[in-house]
Structures are given as C-alpha cells and as structure tokens.
Amino acid sequence: MRKTLANHRVTVFGFGLASAILAFEPALWLVRTWLDPSYSSSGAFYLVAVAVLLLRSLSSPVDHSANHHRQTAALLLVASAFIRLISQVFAINVIGGLALAFDIFAIATLLRVGERKRAISPFWLSVLFLFSLPIERIVQRLLGYPLQELSANASCFLLSGVSQNLSCDGVRLTLEGKEVLVDLPCSGTSSLMLSMAFIVVLNAIYRPRLSTALLWVGITLVLSILGNSFRISTLALGIAYPHWIFDVNVMMEPWHGVIGYITLALTLLPILRLYRPEARLIVASPHTVKAHELPKSFQKYLALTFVGLTVVVVSLPRQAVDVTRTSERPVLPLFLNGQSGQAVPLLPVEKKYLEEYGGYAVKKRYGEHALTLVHTSSPLRHLHAPDDCLRGLGYRVEFLGSRFEVMPSALYRATAENGQQWQVSVSFFSDGGHVTNNVAEAIWIWLQNPSLSWTSIQRVSPWQVAPSNQNHFEAAVFAAFDFPKT
Structure with a gap:
C-alpha cells in the first residue's frame, strides 16, 4: 500500500513538474505582453474572467463522475508538449501561448469542473483563455x-x-x-x-x-x-x-x-x-466500467521520462522559420530637402531583434526631420505601425487618421514624457510596386505573394513645424524613393 502511494505521488509530481517546465517560458512571455505598452494588451482581464468562472464552478460539489478525467488530462499534457516543441523550434511565442490553453484544459479537467453542480465546459474555458494572448x-x-x-x-x-x-x-x-x-x-x-x-x-x-x-x-x-x-x-x-x-x-x-x-x-x-441552448448532459451510468489504467510503477517511470522529454524540448535551439532572406538593402539618401543626413544609431533592443530575426533598419536625421527605414521579406516580424514601438519607448501615441496627398500615409501624434510632441507618418511599399499607409493591407498582399519584399518609411517631425516645410520634406522623400504613383 505504501509503495503504491509512493508511486502515485511520484507520478503526480513528475507530470506536474513537466507541465511547469513546459509552461514557464510561455507564461513569462504572456505576462510581458500584459505589461509591455507596445502590445497594448488587455489580456489580463480575460484571465480574471477565466479565474472567476473556475472559482464559481469549484465552489460547488461534484455532481457525477465520468471517470476519464485523468486520462484526458494526460493526453492534453502530451498535446501541450508537442505544441511547445513547435514553439521552441520555430521561435514563435504565440504558439507557446497556445500550449498554455491546453494546460488550462487539462487543469480544468483534473478539477472536474464539467462534472460539478455549477458545471462549466473545460474546452470553452480554455478557448476563453486564448483571449489573454495578444490575439x-x-x-x-x-x-x-x-x-x-x-x-x-x-x-x-x-x-x-x-x-x-x-x-x-x-x-x-x-x-x-x-x-x-x-x-x-x-x-x-x-x-x-x-x-x-x-x-x-x-x-x-x-x-x-x-x-x-x-x-x-x-x-x-x-x-x-x-x-x-x-x-x-x-x-x-x-x-x-x-x-x-x-x-x-x-x-x-x-x-x-x-x-x-x-x-x-x-x-x-x-x-x-x-441564447438558451440545452446543456449537453454527462450522466454516469451505474454499470460504467472503470477505464483500464497502466500499472502504477509503469506510470511512475512514464512520468519521469516525460520530465526528461520536456527538458529536451525547452533546451532545443530556436530557429525562427520566417527569418528574412538576404536581399539588396535600400539606403537612406545622403541629402534630403537641402539637409545632409546624420546617422542615428539603432537602440540595443532593435539590434538584438534584427540579429535574431533578420531584416534591415537604418535611421537618419535631416535637420529637424528624421527618417527610419525598415526593409524585410517577413513583414509579420518587422513591419508595424509606429504606435507599437513608440508606446514601448514611453510615448503617448494618438492615431490621427490617414492622408493620400503626395503618398499614402498613416498619421500619428507622439507625446514624450516631458510633454514634447512629434508628428509621425509612415508608408509601406513593396518591390512589386504596391504603396499603402496600412500595415494590415501590406501583410494581406504579402500573404498572397510571399516573394515580395517590403519597406516601411517612417518620418518624424516636430509638431510645431510649418505645414509648408513638412510638405516639402514629404515631397523630397517621395522623390528620393521613387514611389509608384498609385
């Protein structure tokens, strides 16, 4: 009896440890998305909703038993490990977050929330958890x-x-x-x-x-x-x-x-x-035969093997599948609008990101104006609206709309912590001749033709700059990069 109890404890500890190892890095990344202003994520509120539903169900007694919760939870844990493997190998954090939803499914199943007086669906609870990701x-x-x-x-x-x-x-x-x-x-x-x-x-x-x-x-x-x-x-x-x-x-x-x-x-x-559907009832039959289980000693070794497997999974080298391919890199002009360009160094976080996922970025200042160019064949990794990065740098960013004179541009106002304001505009163009002010349109076109490379041109000027000065600068950028007139 003592040996059986010890084997059970080892089994539970092993699977619990394996689950924690698999979930640690994705959970850490998920919390960062809630705290990082660049994500602008409200995912933590959805986690609160998951917790409220879970506590509501757990506060009621088990109404019936389906006798399959342990086996289901084990299968879900295996599925989580497989998804976590894909996330690790291809360096896609969102897939790792998807593995956390399987963990929620497994935990809810082990807690038998679908068999309680105030039952909830473990499956739909895990789907709700997905909304805590930057979805x-x-x-x-x-x-x-x-x-x-x-x-x-x-x-x-x-x-x-x-x-x-x-x-x-x-x-x-x-x-x-x-x-x-x-x-x-x-x-x-x-x-x-x-x-x-x-x-x-x-x-x-x-x-x-x-x-x-x-x-x-x-x-x-x-x-x-x-x-x-x-x-x-x-x-x-x-x-x-x-x-x-x-x-x-x-x-x-x-x-x-x-x-x-x-x-x-x-x-x-x-x-x-x-919305008033009838619940799908799960009623335990009095003649239900207990599902076949593996010997306790074998379960113990299986759990320890699974722990070793999870350590291997999280230790595998990360190689992003969508690293941008090498191509001819556009450069910023030496002179623009009568001003010579002064190189601006990239931030350490920008250098690190480009080293890991490829792509090319360069910054220059032309008098009171500044340009940032990003070139990539993987726009899902590299192209984004200015508010993503500016919020992460501590700016308060307001989207002002779009304009189509000179070139299609999305317009923003960025306010620094010291109150200084800047006007920011961005345009995206491809080597296939597409020009847009909309990063979603650029990605949609790229999904239909992944061979295209894309470039974003972001312009930053003081908020108080004279409109004529700004228009001359925009026209100079338009001429320097030979935007297609579309």
Missing part, C-alpha cells in the same frame, strides 16, 4: 484589411438609403462632400474580440453541443461585423450632418467611444435574449 493584435494584422473592406462595403450599403450624395471607393467613403475613411482602427477587431469572448463565456456556462455552440459563434461573428458597419455609418452621418447628433464632433472623445459602446451593446443584446 487582437494578431487578428488586426492578419485580417484587419479584409475586415476594413467588408465594413466599408456594408456601411456604403447602409448609407445608400440615407443620401444620394454618396460615393464609395474601397475604404474611402464620401458623404455630402465629406470624406469618411474606414482605417485600420475602424476594422472592428476590438468589438469583434469582445463579442467573441462574450459568446465563449456563454458556451462555457451553458455547455451546448459543439454544433450548436459553433452556430452561435457564427451568428455572433455576423452580428459583430454588422454592428461595426452600423457604428461607421453613424459616425459618417455625424460628420456629414453634425446637427443631427446634438452638433458634436463624433470623432472626438467621449462621443466616439460612446457610439462604439452603444453599437456593441446593440450587437450583443439579441444574443443575450435569444
């Missing part, structure tokens, strides 16, 4: 551009019934002579993530059949896209007819945010009222 940022980069196009087309359809003086050109809508741009922040990824998290919570609590749950996920997706289109249409009407909405600037806070929250609430209200 919104990933979705915005990968799907932001098609979501922009979809929202713009739906908004154009809605507005066509209001005014005849409407023109639609891609993501640019013109209503009563006033332009409304469906830019990347208007793609609806934030409301989409909140809507998806909402339906996942309901699925976790109600535990419907998978087909029913997926049907409601699809309904929520459609309602979220329609809700975002309704929000854009409301903003467009507020811009074209300000006297309709109390004569306020709908693009300024708090009105911009209030309109967003109201349309989000209208999106979720039908789901809250109509």
